Amino acid sequence: MPDASPTKWHRAHTTWFFEQFLLTPHLPGYRVFDEDFAYLFNSYYVAAGPRHARPRRGMLTRPELPRVAAYRAHVDEAVERLIAYADAAALSEVLRILEIGLHHEQQHQELLLTDILHAFAQNPLAPAYDASWRPPQAQHKAAPGFVELPAGLNTIGHDGEGYSFDNEGPAHQVYLRPVRIGRGLVTNAQWFDFIADGGYATPSLWLSDGWAAVEAEGWDAPGYWRKADSVWLQFTLAGLKPVEPEAPVSHVSYYEADAFARWAGKDLPSEAEWEVAARAGLLDDAFGIVWQWTRSAYSPYPGYRAAAGALGEYNGKFMINQMVLRGSSHATPAGHARASYRNFFYPPARWQFSGVRLADYAT
Numbered sequence: 157m158p159d160a161s162p163t164k165w166h167r168a169h170t171t172w173f174f175e176q177f178l179l180t181p182h183l184p185g186y187r188v189f190d191e192d193f194a195y196l197f198n199s200y201y202v203a204a205g206p207r208h209a210r211p212r213r214g215m216l217t218r219p220e221l222p223r224v225a226a227y228r229a230h231v232d233e234a235v236e237r238l239i240a241y242a243d244a245a246a247l248s249e250v251l252r253i254l255e256i257g258l259h260h261e262q263q264h265q266e267l268l269l270t271d272i273l274h275a276f277a278q279n280p281l282a283p284a285y286d287a288s289w290r291p292p293q294a295q296h297k298a299a300p301g302f303v304e305l306p307a308g309l310n311t312i313g314h315d316g317e318g319y320s321f322d323n324e325g326p327a328h329q330v331y332l333r334p335v336r337i338g339r340g341l342v343t344n345a346q347w348f349d350f351i352a353d354g355g356y357a358t359p360s361l362w363l364s365d366g367w368a369a370v371e372a373e374g375w376d377a378p379g380y381w382r383k384a385d386s387v388w389l390q391f392t393l394a395g396l397k398p399v400e401p402e403a404p405v406s407h408v409s410y411y412e413a414d415a416f417a418r419w420a421g422k423d424l425p426s427e428a429e430w431e432v433a434a435r436a437g438l439l440d441d442a443f444g445i446v447w448q449w450t451r452s453a454y455s456p457y458p459g460y461r462a463a464a465g466a467l468g469e470y471n472g473k474f475m476i477n478q479m480v481l482r483g484s485s486h487a488t489p490a491g492h493a494r495a496s497y498r499n500f501f502y503p504p505a506r507w508q509f510s511g512v513r514l515a516d517y518a519t
């Protein structure tokens with residue numbers, strides 16, 4: 157699958173990130189581990205040179221795993237040396253890039269799991285990645301209704317405390333109209349109703365691009381769902397399991413989230429509404445279960461400027477044609493989630509742990 161990468165590639169790529177952006181510019185005399193690796197393990201940084209095509213990462217059977225591990229050990233040792241011996245003038249920039257590299261690696265830790273899940277799902281034996289894995293449990297066993305968000309001026313965006321990616325700023329004011337936001341996440345039981353009511357067979361519920369995806373991909377249920385003897389099963393990190401009605405729905409695309417909301421007579425919240433409600437503690441399961449699609453296109457906040465140089469390519473150049481997801485999933489590393497975090501994927505994507513929270517503008 158063009159969007160997914162092999163585990164070995166993730167490990168080598170996150171290692172390359174430290175080598176490319178931290179060690180080569182900042183550690184005098186640093187010796188690159190292998191001159192060929194930049195081509196293999198540069199993801200999308202045009203300013204850092206040519207690179208292997210993303211859809212073909214799965215073809216990289218070499219280097220073998222021990223060489224990737226040796227690459228990591230080489231880079232780890234050099235990073236430790238850099239931290240120990242950097243002079244005071246250089247240290248703040250060294251630590252700034254090191255911190256970006258660590259948060260970058262946390263993002264790939266989540267991708268490791270979503271990409272393994274996708275790869276294993278292609279295997280007719282339905283292998284378990286972790287037989288003890290269980291779907292994360294929501295706080296509520298049934299739809300818990302909506303919370304009111306009053307009209308008014310609110311500040312969103314990261315405002316300085318702790319780490320953030322550049323796309324989370326500048327903080328700025330937004331005016332919100334009154335809205336009710338789902339206190340909890342949409343569940344599999346609600347999705348059963350959507351399916352039973354012909355949700356996947358009713359073009360009027362879908363955006364044009366969404367309906368094209370339904371037809372082209374043959375979608376009739378969320379990603380990884382399979383029907384066996386009229387029972388819905390879901391391929392999970394623990395292998396093939398019955399779909400749990402009370403669990404929040406996962407692995408739905410933006411198109412499906414949008415169609416479900418239309419079917420329910422509701423909307424998806426904007427990312428500003430989501431953030432204001434999450435900061436106020438109004439939302440249950442905002443973090444740690446599934447990312448939640450918003451109705452907001454991924455675009456720059458007012459006054460956003462990408463940094464100069466290759467690291468400026470991290471977020472800014474992707475601010476087109478994608479939708480924002482908020483919150484975090486159970487695969488998100490601890491400490492990586494925050495209210496201002498802006499995740500983003502293309503509307504058809506559903507290999508991530510992506511779910512739905514509704515909004516309601518009816519008065």
Ligand SMILES: [Fe+2]
Nearest residue numbers: 169199260264
């Ligand atoms: Fe990356």
